[in-house]
Amino acid sequence: METAKTAIEKLLFNYQDALNTSDVNKVLSLYTKDGIFMPQGGPSAVGQEQLKGSYEFVFKTLQLNIKFQIDEVTLINENYAFARTVSRGTQLIHATGVKGEEENRELFVLQKENGAWKIARYIFNKMK
Numbered sequence: 001m002e003t004a005k006t007a008i009e010k011l012l013f014n015y016q017d018a019l020n021t022s023d024v025n026k027v028l029s030l031y032t033k034d035g036i037f038m039p040q041g042g043p044s045a046v047g048q049e050q051l052k053g054s055y056e057f058v059f060k061t062l063q064l065n066i067k068f069q070i071d072e073v074t075l076i077n078e079n080y081a082f083a084r085t086v087s088r089g090t091q092l093i094h095a096t097g098v099k100g101e102e103e104n105r106e107l108f109v110l111q112k113e114n115g116a117w118k119i120a121r122y123i124f125n126k127m128k
Helices: 004-020 024-030 047-061
Strands: 031-038 062-075 080-093 099-113 116-126
Touching (some): 004 062, 004 080, 004 116, 024 031, 024 047, 031 047, 047 062
Parallel strands (some): 031 116
Antiparallel strands (some): 080 099
């Protein structure tokens, strides 16, 4: 039987893969219905419609190639948890063709929705 921690780690690596493949639909499937994305320097996206617009913008702007390092997964109760990660890799800016290093710290608030762990809140900031 899959433990909560294992399920959450799987969710985070699925999110990593969705970012690396610029897959908006996969990203949306990993968030709760009322999920919130709080990107550095940008407005918060609240709910599936705004999340869709935000990630479409991100993926039109850049291509990520990152790997998550999971530093912490803490269960609050049977329905809520949080995770702390670091992502490292590269980003390619589509408009300029410039490729550069990408390194962020992330905090995820996770919630069980219909029996599956999902991203309820996500915020990140650059480390450099």
